[in-house]
Amino acid sequence: MITFKIKTFTKPTLLMAVLTCTLLNGAQASTCITAGRMDTAGWAPQFKSVQLLNEAGRVLVVKNKSELTQVKGVELKEAALLSTCDGNKSLTRGDDAPTKGAVPAAKPGRFDVVGFSFPKLQIGGELVEFEITVAADQIAMITR
Numbered sequence: 001m002i003t004f005k006i007k008t009f010t011k012p013t014l015l016m017a018v019l020t021c022t023l024l025n026g027a028q029a030s031t032c033i034t035a036g037r038m039d040t041a042g043w044a045p046q047f048k049s050v051q052l053l054n055e056a057g058r059v060l061v062v063k064n065k066s067e068l069t070q071v072k073g074v075e076l077k078e079a080a081l082l083s084t085c086d087g088n089k090s091l092t093r094g095d096d097a098p099t100k101g102a103v104p105a106a107k108p109g110r111f112d113v114v115g116f117s118f119p120k121l122q123i124g125g126e127l128v129e130f131e132i133t134v135a136a137d138q139i140a141m142i143t144r
Helices: 011-024 065-070
Strands: 029-039 042-045 050-053 073-076 102-106 109-117 126-134 139-143
16 A cells, blocks of 8 residues: 655645646746836836847837837846736735745746736836746746
């Protein structure tokens, strides 16, 4: 007789395991990166390592929200954390989020943007999330 020990996993751990298994099996998955913030002053890039690209693959200089519709790709100069796309809903505080551990990140390179959203910040303004398509070989696990 074979017995198994069942272990309880937290939702983030289970989500990461499912995402990792899917990606390691060669499937592509759409996921999001947070590229910056929009507020009354306009576009504020979160990282200088994220460049916005137009349809021709040239770097875009974005000053306001309406110009984000021209973004068709992003180029990452450094790894960028991947996240579940939250859409336009308000973000909640992540006080109980783990502070250390391995998390999936997109490796440096170019990625197609398939959508974007603007999750609201509690302090005013909103984040700019780009939904990108990431292949398994474009993902690295990093410790944050």
